[in-house]
Amino acid sequence: MLIDARSLPSGTTRRADVCVIGGGAAGITIALELAGSGLEVLLLESGGEVEEPDTRDLAAGESIGRPATTLDSPVRLDQMRLRYLGGTTNHWAGFCRPLSPIDFEVRDHLAVSGWPIGPADLEPFLARAAEWVRISDENFDVATWEERLGLATPKLDSAAIDTFTYQLTFPTKFGELYRRDLLDADDVTVVLHANVVNLATADGRRVDGLDVRTLTGTALRVEATAYVLAAGGIENARLLLASTDADPAGLGNGNDLVGRHFTEHLQVYAGFGVLDVDPSELVGYNGGDVTITAGRHAGSVHGAKFALGLTDEHLREAKTTGMEIQILPSSFPAGAPVQEEGATMADVAALLGHTGAMPASSVYLQGLAEQELDPESRVLLGSATDALGMRRVQLDWRYSARDRERALDGYRIAAEAFGAAGLGRLQLVPGGIHADALADLVPGEWVSAYSSTPSEIDLENFVIGMGFHHMCTTRMAADPSEGVVDADCRMHEVDNLWVGGSSVFATGGVATPTYSIVALAVRLADHLTTVLR
Numbered sequence: 001m002l003i004d005a006r007s008l009p010s011g012t013t014r015r016a017d018v019c020v021i022g023g024g025a026a027g028i029t030i031a032l033e034l035a036g037s038g039l040e041v042l043l044l045e046s047g048g049e050v051e052e053p054d055t056r057d058l059a060a061g062e063s064i065g066r067p068a069t070t071l072d073s074p075v076r077l078d079q080m081r082l083r084y085l086g087g088t089t090n091h092w093a094g095f096c097r098p099l100s101p102i103d104f105e106v107r108d109h110l111a112v113s114g115w116p117i118g119p120a121d122l123e124p125f126l127a128r129a130a131e132w133v134r135i136s137d138e139n140f141d142v143a144t145w146e147e148r149l150g151l152a153t154p155k156l157d158s159a160a161i162d163t164f165t166y167q168l169t170f171p172t173k174f175g176e177l178y179r180r181d182l183l184d185a186d187d188v189t190v191v192l193h194a195n196v197v198n199l200a201t202a203d204g205r206r207v208d209g210l211d212v213r214t215l216t217g218t219a220l221r222v223e224a225t226a227y228v229l230a231a232g233g234i235e236n237a238r239l240l241l242a243s244t245d246a247d248p249a250g251l252g253n254g255n256d257l258v259g260r261h262f263t264e265h266l267q268v269y270a271g272f273g274v275l276d277v278d279p280s281e282l283v284g285y286n287g288g289d290v291t292i293t294a295g296r297h298a299g300s301v302h303g304a305k306f307a308l309g310l311t312d313e314h315l316r317e318a319k320t321t322g323m324e325i326q327i328l329p330s331s332f333p334a335g336a337p338v339q340e341e342g343a344t345m346a347d348v349a350a351l352l353g354h355t356g357a358m359p360a361s362s363v364y365l366q367g368l369a370e371q372e373l374d375p376e377s378r379v380l381l382g383s384a385t386d387a388l389g390m391r392r393v394q395l396d397w398r399y400s401a402r403d404r405e406r407a408l409d410g411y412r413i414a415a416e417a418f419g420a421a422g423l424g425r426l427q428l429v430p431g432g433i434h435a436d437a438l439a440d441l442v443p444g445e446w447v448s449a450y451s452s453t454p455s456e457i458d459l460e461n462f463v464i465g466m467g468f469h470h471m472c473t474t475r476m477a478a479d480p481s482e483g484v485v486d487a488d489c490r491m492h493e494v495d496n497l498w499v500g501g502s503s504v505f506a507t508g509g510v511a512t513p514t515y516s517i518v519a520l521a522v523r524l525a526d527h528l529t530t531v532l533r
Helices: 025-034 053-059 087-091 119-133 142-149 179-184 235-242 279-286 312-318 345-352 401-420 514-532
Strands: 002-004 013-021 041-044 061-063 161-168 188-192 195-200 209-213 219-229 266-275 288-291 301-310 323-331 361-369 378-385 391-396 424-428 433-435 450-452 464-466 497-499
Touching: 002 179, 013 025, 013 188, 013 209, 013 514, 025 041, 025 087, 025 119, 025 179, 025 188, 025 514, 041 219, 061 378, 119 514, 142 161, 142 288, 142 301, 161 401, 195 219, 195 235, 219 235, 219 514, 235 378, 235 391, 266 323, 266 401, 266 433, 279 288, 279 301, 279 323, 279 361, 301 401, 323 401, 361 401, 361 424, 401 424, 497 514
Parallel strands: 002 188, 013 041, 013 219, 041 188, 061 391, 219 497
Antiparallel strands: 161 301, 195 209, 209 219, 266 361, 266 424, 266 464, 288 301, 301 323, 323 361, 378 391, 433 450
């Protein structure tokens, strides 16, 4: 059932066994996993079914740390966070890959690392997660996907860098995809335009109820046995910090950890390459399509592709952090692209030492790098308030010079691997890449869309973009002195409050987070069913 909070009389109290705050990937998965369990579920969504300007404004805030950007463009907090049914799946690019084993390990060379669970604790939930995100299955083995796609990639003889698989789910907006399921579930009620402004508590140990407001002035109360906060990596921290009934520092924040350790995937725009490899041998980096053969989405088509990443073995030996590199190949355009200034592709080709024919292929490189956790990188509350009277977010995002160095080291290792294999050469120009002609992109000619200006290379201050992956602000840890939630995603300090989404990640790793968010949501739904029964 879907209802609009604006249609309810002010002063209404709604009750349920489980109340889920936030209708994104985590919230919708938890609600639908609980459907049919015998538990009454209430799912509260801040927005409606489409984006609305006044609700979007509630997500606005101030960046007071590192600038939030994508390549040449600044990004506002209300652009990266979406407040309507489906949440940020409404602009999700659909990349799916599980966390790596090393992401769960304690790494002595990092100031903060290690999960209280391991890969085996998530493994039983990966198949169901694959179905919710609409991909074939939980198998990401490269050889399997080379066979399924009929595509391969050049092999690099390197212990430091290897090929891995992404499954790509084509626009999979959870609000649209699962609207009918939500409507048909007799024991799930979705309340739209329901903005939680306070998690009410008398003693700080239990949530007694939720104060809910609409932008039209309706005031509601929601009471439940169990509450799940699944409003996103920034908003989860904001709501806890804003709930000050028992403590001015916020709910569950006795150790001053709520909002800390904010981490992102560092989007690093690296450079170009020229390869002595026919474009047909690089198609695996662009990927192909497959049809799902079983489950609720049987018959749907999704994609898969290959990318490069640093191996777990290398991360352990070199005491470094994760790095993945997307390779976007194309044929080498005859006589193009041409730039008035800076390095042309012909200049890059000279790195190969060719005196005859031009190399067969060109590639554009873009990577995501893992960020080391820093407690001073955090979500705070500012003094400005929104239309509901809530204090707006201040995001103090921080990353270090060492994070930059590790990202560049990852690219260097990739370049050396290509050279050692005799495949070609890479030109790394961090700080010297601009998206000049994306609007006029010629299919298959990525290099035509970007310019490379070596004179602007800046190894200390090159642009780092955001992946829109907000993680670790309520991080999972066995000890409450190190994290906000326990291994079951329950708040250490609040008996009936659980947290869903990437805010519970104990480290960010380098894999895109949505698949793991959904796997954790499935696991949490099973846990709640057991506990509440």
